[in-house]
Amino acid sequence: xxxxxxxxxxxxxxxxxxxxxxxxxxxxxxxxxxxxxxxxxxxxxxxxxxxxxxxxxxxxxxxxxxxxxxxxxxxxxxxxxxxxxxxxxxxxxxxxxxxxxxxxxxxxxxxxxxxxxxxxxxxxxxxxxxxxxxxxxxxxxxxxxxxxxxxxxxxxxxxxxxxxxxxxxxxxxxxxxxxxxxxxxxxxxxxxxxxxxxxxxxxxxxxxxxxxxxxxxxxxxxxxxxxxxxxxxxxxxxxxxxxxxxxxxxxxxxxxxxxxxxxxxxxxxxxxxxxxxxxxxxxxxxxxxxxxxxxxxxxxxxxxxxxxxxxxxxxxxxxxxxxxxxxxxxxxxxxxxxxxxxxxxxxxxxxxxxxxxxxxxxxxxxxxxxxxxxxxxxxxxxxxxxxxxxxxxxxxxxxxxxxxxxxxxxxxxxxxxxxxxxxxxxxxxxxxxxxxxxxxxxxxxxxxxxxxxxxxxxxxxxxxxxxxxxxxxxxxxxxxxxxxxxxxxxxxxxxxxxxxxxxxxxxxxxxxx
Ligand code: FAD
Numbered sequence: 001x002x003x004x005x006x007x008x009x010x011x012x013x014x015x016x017x018x019x020x021x022x023x024x025x026x027x028x029x030x031x032x033x034x035x036x037x038x039x040x041x042x043x044x045x046x047x048x049x050x051x052x053x054x055x056x057x058x059x060x061x062x063x064x065x066x067x068x069x070x071x072x073x074x075x076x077x078x079x080x081x082x083x084x085x086x087x088x089x090x091x092x093x094x095x096x097x098x099x100x101x102x103x104x105x106x107x108x109x110x111x112x113x114x115x116x117x118x119x120x121x122x123x124x125x126x127x128x129x130x131x132x133x134x135x136x137x138x139x140x141x142x143x144x145x146x147x148x149x150x151x152x153x154x155x156x157x158x159x160x161x162x163x164x165x166x167x168x169x170x171x172x173x174x175x176x177x178x179x180x181x182x183x184x185x186x187x188x189x190x191x192x193x194x195x196x197x198x199x200x201x202x203x204x205x206x207x208x209x210x211x212x213x214x215x216x217x218x219x220x221x222x223x224x225x226x227x228x229x230x231x232x233x234x235x236x237x238x239x240x241x242x243x244x245x246x247x248x249x250x251x252x253x254x255x256x257x258x259x260x261x262x263x264x265x266x267x268x269x270x271x272x273x274x275x276x277x278x279x280x281x282x283x284x285x286x287x288x289x290x291x292x293x294x295x296x297x298x299x300x301x302x303x304x305x306x307x308x309x310x311x312x313x314x315x316x317x318x319x320x321x322x323x324x325x326x327x328x329x330x331x332x333x334x335x336x337x338x339x340x341x342x343x344x345x346x347x348x349x350x351x352x353x354x355x356x357x358x359x360x361x362x363x364x365x366x367x368x369x370x371x372x373x374x375x376x377x378x379x380x381x382x383x384x385x386x387x388x389x390x391x392x393x394x395x396x397x398x399x400x401x402x403x404x405x406x407x408x409x410x411x412x413x414x415x416x417x418x419x420x421x422x423x424x425x426x427x428x429x430x431x432x433x434x435x436x437x438x439x440x441x442x443x444x445x446x447x448x449x450x451x452x453x454x455x456x457x458x459x460x461x462x463x464x465x466x467x468x469x470x471x472x473x474x475x476x477x478x479x480x481x482x483x484x485x486x487x488x489x490x491x492x493x494x495x496x497x498x499x500x501x502x503x504x505x506x507x508x509x510x511x512x513x
Pocket of ligand 1 (some may be wrong): 266267268269270271272274275310311314315316318368369370371373374378395396399401402403406407408410411414415
């Protein structure tokens with residue numbers, strides 16, 4: 001072969017310009033790497049998703065007439081590092097050129113930059129996935145600077161002319177959040193559509209993982225419900241547009257542990273297919289907008305706008321924040337949080353129903369929706385003051401869609417405020433009241449959400465005030481939070497102390513909660 005081209009596990013983009021022409025002198029390599037098994041402890045379904053999707057992508061490419069080498073963990077076991085494997089393949093196939101698509105993860109990008117090959121030229125290509133090209137990110141983002149997602153999103157709407165009407169936002173409003181965000185009532189729970197789950201055979205992958213003693217978390221195998229081919233991803237997208245989009249925004253923030261409820265509510269569960277680049281963001285946005293136009297009013301603008309904002313707005317935004325701030329971002333700890341992540345994050349064994357349910361679901365499916373991630377597990381870590389390194393490691397492992405460029409700004413930035421306000425202007429923190437407003441978790445909980453100081457009081461309540469109190473210097477002058485401190489100050493010293501004492505007890509006895 002003249003050229004060896006590397007395809008990473010999250011670069012399964014069949015529309016990449018690489019594949020426009022068939023060339024006998026180009027060898028594509030798709031490899032299961034041992035180094036990728038160990039940078040954090042992954043959910044077993046996450047590894048299965050990637051490995052199964054890589055395998056299917058390799059076989060689709062070869063059916064289309066490309067030369068492809070698919071290497072399993074068995075084939076790559078003597079190479080602890082990606083670069084050793086590349087050097088080996090280039091020599092073995094006598095290639096005089098090695099090409100790769102720029103990785104989206106800082107760690108892998110640096111690693112590949114350090115690659116040296118004697119006698120072979122190295123070429124880099126764009127992954128052709130995101131709405132914004134990598135070199136454009138600097139036009140939208142600056143390092144160490146707060147950028148408002150909403151402003152960025154409006155620029156993106158204008159630039160790509162999405163949901164626009166003669167230069168103005170369709171419906172004369174950029175954002176319909178006020179109409180969204182309802183709680184699920186009993187009749188809503190009954191009406192939840194069943195999630196579309198696939199039945200992929202991943203027995204051989206499960207056996208490989210066992211053979212190589214890969215340590216994983218969560219439940220999984222021998223069947224995998226996540227989409228791993230383009231066809232399945234498109235089916236899931238269609239299912240979303242037909243059955244879930246009509247109420248996507250309405251119940252976007254709702255949570256439930258009702259035994260009749262479906263686990264993914266009205267969420268799309270497209271994040272793995274998007275992050276592995278099986279689907280292009282524009283393809284997903286177009287499908288949703290087309291469904292909206294064809295729905296004859298069944299899908300409202302508020303629903304489709306809410307969905308488009310997640311992909312055109314949030315997804316592209318966190319990527320910009322990540323790249324302009326790495327590698328410093330990965331060490332940020334603005335609130336100097338140093339507590340250990342509670343053990344129950346790995347088992348779900350806690351009497352706090354919201355955490356038990358969210359962690360349990362994450363272990364079962366490698367999935368939790370945004371508000372579960374932000375306001376249940378994330379909020380709890382924030383209130384407790386867990387070291388962001390440990391929070392990041394947990395999030396990076398547990399979700400099928402977890403890739404650092406999107407996981408880290410969401411976790412360290414949005415959820416833990418460890419970036420000191422690059423993403424959020426104030427921490428996303430809440431006590432039990434918020435959880436009670438958006439879910440039925442508190443109704444079935446061991447703890448009482450209406451209490452703050454008793455031994456049966458919801459730990460989130462006292463931890464919330466402990467958090468506010470210990471970070472007063474940081475947030476006291478923030479006009480968006482001032483009111484909260486004024487309410488706190490109105491209470492007697494004894495009343496405040498009782499709340500702080502209960503919080504301290506919770507912190508000291510965290511594993512027994
Ligand atoms: P839907 O609710 O159906 O949303 C549609 C799509 O919008 C998603 O598939 C996703 O591509 C995009 N999206 C929505 N919110 C965000 C966001 N905040 N940032 C980026 N894209 C978004 N998302 C990941 O893809 N990988 C992660 O590792 C990840 N870690 C997170 C960690 C924390 C602490 C938080 C608060 C959020 C995290 N998110 C992450 C964002 C979001 O929670 C997931 O994208 C979403 O839950 C995936 O489920 P879905 O496909 O059903 O999403």
